[in-house]
Amino acid sequence: MRLLLTLLLLLKLSLAQDLYTEFIRSQVKEIPLNKAIVVGKGKRELITFINPDCGHCRKEWQALRPHLDKVKVYVFLLPFRSFPESHAKSYYIACSKDKLKALDEVLSGKFDGRTPQVKECPLVYEHIKIAEKLNVQGTPYNIILGSYKVIEGYSPALLEHLGIR
Known part of the structure; x- marks a missing residue:
């Protein structure tokens, strides 16, 4: 009886995981990847939503950056709502001609305490809408x-999950 209950629980967990994966797959179909900032040329692909002032995003970028030959990253910017500096950094990245360089500069802290003087970039608002749609x-x-x-x-x-370490 105990074995049967364990098997049923495992089956339920497996079905739940399959449903969750299908849900994520359906959500990904709704993400306009052509609106992303694309960096890297690898076969493995990652969609990431980042904030230019997020310490964890910066840490993640430092881990990903050396592997851009193995992974293609679709970056969506999500600035903090009430922080103008975060928005300016996002505009700088999104409308820069060299987006990889801009990502490196911003995520390394180059503009911390001195906001880049740039115009608003409509792409950032598109990224915010995409993030809101995905919750x-x-x-x-x-x-x-x-x-x-x-x-x-x-x-x-x-x-490790990307299969590059």
């Missing part, structure tokens, strides 16, 4: 394409 509440928020695994917050295991 993304915090950053970093990651979806690994292929497995449709979601990792909320910084995780040192992200590279």
Whole structure:
């Protein structure tokens, strides 16, 4: 009897995980990847929502950055609502000609305490709308394409889940 209950519980968990994966897969279909800031040329793919002033996002970027030959990252910017500096940094990244350089500069802290003087960038508002539609509440928020695994917050295991460590 105990074995039967254990098997039923495992089956229920497996079905729940399958449903969750299908839910994430359906949500990913709604994400306009052509609106993302795309960096990297790898075969593995990651969608990430980041905030330029988020310490965990910066830590994650430092972990991902050396592996851009193995992973393609679709970056969506999600600035803090009430922090103008966060918005300015997002505008700087989104409308920069060299987005990889801009990501490196902002996420390394180059503009901390001295906001970049840039115009508003409409792409940032599109990113915010996409995040709202997906109900993304915090950053970093990651979806690994292929497995449709979601990792909320910084995780040192992200590279393992991507299969690059």
